[in-house]
Amino acid sequence: MARELSEQERRRREERRELEAAGINPYPYAWDVTAHAAEILEAYDDDRHGAPGNEDGKAVYRVSIAGRIMSKRVMGKAAFFHLQDSSGQIQVYLRRDDLPEGFYNTVFKKLLDIGDIVGVEGYVFRTRMGEVTVHAERIELLAKALRPLPVVKEADGKVYNEVTDKEFRYRQRYVDLIINPEVREVFRKRARLIATMRRFLDERGYIEVETPVLQPLYGGAAARPFTTHHNALDMPLYLRIADELYLKRLIVGGFDGVYEIAKDFRNEGLSRFHNPEFTMMELYVAYKDYVWMMDLVEEMIETIAVALHGSPEVPVGEHTISFARPWKRIPLFDAIEERTGRQLYGKRRDELAAIARELGLEIDDAMGAGKIIDEIFGEFVEPHLIQPTFITDYPVELSPLAKRHRSKEGLVERFEVICNGKEICNAFSELNDPDDQRARFEEQVRLALAGDEEAAREIDEDYLRALEYGMPPTAGLGVGIDRLTMIMTNQPSIRDVILFPLLRPEQPAEPSPASPAEAPAEAPAEAPAASPPGEG
RNA sequence: GAUCCCGUAGCUCAGCUGGCAGAGCAACUGACUUUUAAUCAGUGGGUCCCAGGUUCGAAUCCUGGCGGGAUCACCA
Numbered sequence: 001m002a003r004e005l006s007e008q009e010r011r012r013r014e015e016r017r018e019l020e021a022a023g024i025n026p027y028p029y030a031w032d033v034t035a036h037a038a039e040i041l042e043a044y045d046d047d048r049h050g051a052p053g054n055e056d057g058k059a060v061y062r063v064s065i066a067g068r069i070m071s072k073r074v075m076g077k078a079a080f081f082h083l084q085d086s087s088g089q090i091q092v093y094l095r096r097d098d099l100p101e102g103f104y105n106t107v108f109k110k111l112l113d114i115g116d117i118v119g120v121e122g123y124v125f126r127t128r129m130g131e132v133t134v135h136a137e138r139i140e141l142l143a144k145a146l147r148p149l150p151v152v153k154e155a156d157g158k159v160y161n162e163v164t165d166k167e168f169r170y171r172q173r174y175v176d177l178i179i180n181p182e183v184r185e186v187f188r189k190r191a192r193l194i195a196t197m198r199r200f201l202d203e204r205g206y207i208e209v210e211t212p213v214l215q216p217l218y219g220g221a222a223a224r225p226f227t228t229h230h231n232a233l234d235m236p237l238y239l240r241i242a243d244e245l246y247l248k249r250l251i252v253g254g255f256d257g258v259y260e261i262a263k264d265f266r267n268e269g270l271s272r273f274h275n276p277e278f279t280m281m282e283l284y285v286a287y288k289d290y291v292w293m294m295d296l297v298e299e300m301i302e303t304i305a306v307a308l309h310g311s312p313e314v315p316v317g318e319h320t321i322s323f324a325r326p327w328k329r330i331p332l333f334d335a336i337e338e339r340t341g342r343q344l345y346g347k348r349r350d351e352l353a354a355i356a357r358e359l360g361l362e363i364d365d366a367m368g369a370g371k372i373i374d375e376i377f378g379e380f381v382e383p384h385l386i387q388p389t390f391i392t393d394y395p396v397e398l399s400p401l402a403k404r405h406r407s408k409e410g411l412v413e414r415f416e417v418i419c420n421g422k423e424i425c426n427a428f429s430e431l432n433d434p435d436d437q438r439a440r441f442e443e444q445v446r447l448a449l450a451g452d453e454e455a456a457r458e459i460d461e462d463y464l465r466a467l468e469y470g471m472p473p474t475a476g477l478g479v480g481i482d483r484l485t486m487i488m489t490n491q492p493s494i495r496d497v498i499l500f501p502l503l504r505p506e507q508p509a510e511p512s513p514a515s516p517a518e519a520p521a522e523a524p525a526e527a528p529a530a531s532p533p534g535e536g
Numbered sequence: 537g538a539u540c541c542c543g544u545a546g547c548u549c550a551g552c553u554g555g556c557a558g559a560g561c562a563a564c565u566g567a568c569u570u571u572u573a574a575u576c577a578g579u580g581g582g583u584c585c586c587a588g589g590u591u592c593g594a595a596u597c598c599u600g601g602c603g604g605g606a607u608c609a610c611c612a
Contacts, residue, residue, distance in 0.1 A: 078569035153573040
């Protein structure tokens, strides 16, 4: 049942017993925190703060802090340790003779470890070596750690024993956050990014709404869904792959602007750029088109870059990306021509396939004209677009929810923003002609029947009914929050901007001990191995 | 799904052509009342990812599996 404990774990449990025997609760209830490490370091000033007992007329800077012991240096009757709270680390100094009888030798030296959470009350001073430090007058254990914390040390900018194992860091993100300060910073920036975006949208009067995660029909994107089941109604449900169709119903309902920042779920492979659940912001604004939306996107993302970096310039890998407006805007076909020398607009499917093959791509018969164009773009153009770039005007067959282009036959009014070689936004003038929408849905169903696993299988009749009541001209936008965060925080993998990315389970699928299925499941597994020699 | 790389103490890692499983940090005992990768002396700690195989002998070689990473495929 219980896993075997390591030597250090056994010792910490023994310490816990000794603490309890000494009348110390290893898990007490609260601690009055009056200051954090970062603000103490910032506020401390030799000219204004003195030490108790000095007749120097300076004020004593008293603090009460709490956090985790990250290092411990005992030197006879005095000791130092570093305490880490949410703001950072600060050194604590303690002397045997300043503390209650027996505390230093028995409790501090023997029973408190790196990783334990303590409260410290004392006054701030500066050591001989110049480090601002809290001189402890009271220390209390606030939570005993029963597992040893990996000890990361640092000197002269070099880090020793850094935990680099990605698996360890993703599976035990709590430990990663404790020992890697830059990880905390990434997720603070992610929070600030979302907060900035939300404020930007709220200031413009758009309403934040919540639409169903569990949907009887899924739509709004091309992707395979996760399927689940509702017991009481005995019906299948899908986890949403996009919010789009519900948000546009709300535009029909009379809101001028709605947005949602929420998780979508797509039943696809995992990669540096894909996690099965990911965060998307979708925005729909009535009486606007995709040209207007480009202006809004530029302003919003520039605002975010400035909020996070103090400037629109963001370092990403070996590049510096500038989100300063305006960004380059180029039609899809012109972008392809720039890179390949081929103008594809107006070409038939067989001509496109021939060009793609000349360019060295593998084309199979199942690929439509739009798909081939998309392949060429993805191979020859997209990776080269480092600075944020609007790619506009896509083939209609790639965009079943976008409105036909007002002047270019066969295209829709759609743009994507490509940045650092990847799509971060997708937007269009929304299709609001219900009959055209029905025809596009029917085409999707046809593709699904022909084997396209990502095309919608069923027509969303309720959505068409909504459009038939009349939807104003509308501009729509989707922003991949995770990918935008990767760029804004300079992280190469989506797993580094998602706190708990999906991993395979650690245990190779053992039946849970609580499961009644365990006994019957194990019995037949053992029987064949045991029976041939024994029975017969 | 394919290919390549990785899996050894709590953490970081060494361990060659097969020959007693190691180092630093952490831990433990002792010394040290302003240290800072504290220092000094000593001690303990291992399912070498799992299961087979080869061999007198496997952390090491072989096969299969599990887990992770990277690249590719997939991903409008």
